[in-house]
Amino acid sequence: xxxxxxxxxxxxxxxxxxxxxxxxxxxxxxxxxxxxxxxxxxxxxxxxxxxxxxxxxxxxxxxxxxxxxxxxxxxxxxxxxxxxxxx
Numbered sequence: 001x002x003x004x005x006x007x008x009x010x011x012x013x014x015x016x017x018x019x020x021x022x023x024x025x026x027x028x029x030x031x032x033x034x035x036x037x038x039x040x041x042x043x044x045x046x047x048x049x050x051x052x053x054x055x056x057x058x059x060x061x062x063x064x065x066x067x068x069x070x071x072x073x074x075x076x077x078x079x080x081x082x083x084x085x086x087x
Contacts, residue, residue, distance in 0.1 A: 040080055
């Protein structure tokens with residue numbers, strides 16, 4: 001029995017490829033909902049969709065660089081959490 005058999009990593013099926021491509025990023029952008037609030041960068045889904053052709057190659061380069069280096073910008077680690085009362 002080897003070490004891999006002893007350790008049960010719970011996320012083994014979550015992310016199978018370490019690199020992104022333009023097709024994958026385009027598919028994710030197309031799936032963005034326009035009625036959702038922007039993230040911490042304040043860029044709306046509408047703007048991302050309208051500039052998709054220009055930003056997709058840059059996003060692919062950025063994502064792949066992060067995966068290759070194993071480092072992620074602090075801004076990508078932030079989330080804005082707002083509690084909502086379900087009255």
